[in-house]
Amino acid sequence: ETGVTQSPTHLIKTRGQQVTLRCSSQSGHNTVSWYQQALGQGPQFIFQYYREEENGRGNFPPRFSGLQFPNYSSELNVNALELDDSALYLCASTTGTEAYYEQYFGPGTRLTVT
Amino acid sequence: GQSLEQPSEVTAVEGAIVQINCTYQTSGFYGLSWYQQHDGGAPTFLSYNALDGLEETGRFSSFLSRSDSYGYLLLQELQMKDSASYFCAVRADSGYSTLTFGKGTMLLVSP
Numbered sequence: 001e002t003g004v005t006q007s008p009t010h011l012i013k014t015r016g017q018q019v020t021l022r023c024s025s026q027s028g029h030n031t032v033s034w035y036q037q038a039l040g041q042g043p044q045f046i047f048q049y050y051r052e053e054e055n056g057r058g059n060f061p062p063r064f065s066g067l068q069f070p071n072y073s074s075e076l077n078v079n080a081l082e083l084d085d086s087a088l089y090l091c092a093s094t095t096g097t098e099a100y101y102e103q104y105f106g107p108g109t110r111l112t113v114t
Numbered sequence: 115g116q117s118l119e120q121p122s123e124v125t126a127v128e129g130a131i132v133q134i135n136c137t138y139q140t141s142g143f144y145g146l147s148w149y150q151q152h153d154g155g156a157p158t159f160l161s162y163n164a165l166d167g168l169e170e171t172g173r174f175s176s177f178l179s180r181s182d183s184y185g186y187l188l189l190q191e192l193q194m195k196d197s198a199s200y201f202c203a204v205r206a207d208s209g210y211s212t213l214t215f216g217k218g219t220m221l222l223v224s225p
Contacts, residue, residue, distance in 0.1 A: 004156075040217075042218050044215070092157075098144075100162055103147075103157075
């Protein structure tokens, strides 16, 4: 049990709509990353939040945005949905030092855009 | 940029040993991780190598050679429940830290 939860589990949206996905991080972890995983691919990094500030972003357009709250829960917002946004969206909280690094993934939200 | 190469699929029988290789080209390198993902599930952490050498955890071991930009995951005494996708992932730096994942290796264990 990683302690990372995500909601909703599944979601179906129409092209052009907006969606908000939610993540509750592992207790005590102040860093959360969001990933997109297309079918048959590895997770692709979207962005990372540390203490409510975005501190890293992958190769995703601005219509992908996020928030992290004081309790370290977070949201991923996607505007103007496209068919290619259909994927599993994973959030992960992080613990690490220079010698050790582990990300705890939530179960994901399966987004289907029609 | 970053790129990681690993085989797309490996098959083995129960009780066997299998090795999944990973080569990487990254602009920075701080460590190599391995994650397991069952169909439809969340990736789960298996190992992290920051230094050269072999790390052993039960039936699973992971190896890193930084000079060769190469690592592998070794799974021993395979069980049916080991059928899953396995991802290698690079941590590029120690500050702003996230992971760059390979495309994954699907391991199929048969009786």
